[in-house]
Amino acid sequence: MRARSTLFTLYTELVYPDDTVWIGQLVHWMERLGFSEPAVRAAVSRSAARGWVIPERKGRRAYYRLSPRVYWQVRQVRRRLCEMHDAVWDGYWRILVYAVPEGLRSQRDKFRNELVLLGYGTPAAGVWVSPTADLEATRELVGYYGLEPYVEFFRAERVGAQPESRLVERAFHLEEAAERYRALNARMDALPPDPAPEDAFVNLVRLVHEARKVLFFDPGLPPELAPAGFDGRRTLQRFARVRKRLREAAEPILAEAAIT
The missing domain is CATH 1.20.58 (Methane Monooxygenase Hydroxylase; Chain G, domain 1)
Incomplete structure (x- = not known):
């Protein structure tokens, strides 16, 4: 495990539902996992430089709060790992289509990397489908990347001649x-x-x-x-x-x- 990635596992498992933790507590946990204090502080600093965590001071102590987007991701991971229930499919597909300008390629690439976390797969370029995705969580993700003008949502019944398994095969590579x-x-x-x-x-x-x-x-x-x-x-x-x-x-x- 790498230090920076492990930090977010700790936020997911040990800090959530809070979004803020004292740096000393992170160091304490990470040392138990075999990381040195300098390595932990360097990982936290790099995460702050990327905007993933936000530094705050309370008296003489330094705390780090997850950015809203990263907290959103932690919430989705917790939902899937710790609040599992058998998804009941209503027979309708959630469909997301986008046409994002090349100038926003970085946001687009990060956005689609997180769509799978919500349950989406892609059967064709610019088209994402899911049988059970949370549309409110999808809207939040679109908003975090500022892609609202370029994204459309639909909820539709599939009427093709091929079985549903054919769409699953095309959209989801497992x-x-x-x-x-x-x-x-x-x-x-x-x-x-x-x-x-x-x-x-x-x-x-x-x-x-x-x-x-x-x-x-x-x-x-x-x-x-x-x-x-x-x-x-x-x-x-x-x-x-x-x-x-x-x-x-x-x-x-x-x-x-x-x-x-």
């Missing part, structure tokens, strides 16, 4: 997700049955880190649309059980506050 789920299952298989608090803490963060990453490749299709043999939902259900067990075992560490 090979990378399947490979990452296999790795996630392998990590869970290797966990000790009764870890000490320190080991439980490390394994918890590493497990959440891997699970968080896989969501950017898996759109979370409802069961009736998921390809045969794709076990992403089952793996995430297992992850939820293992995460709960690790959090309970790591409670003495989670209850610690960094030395002031």
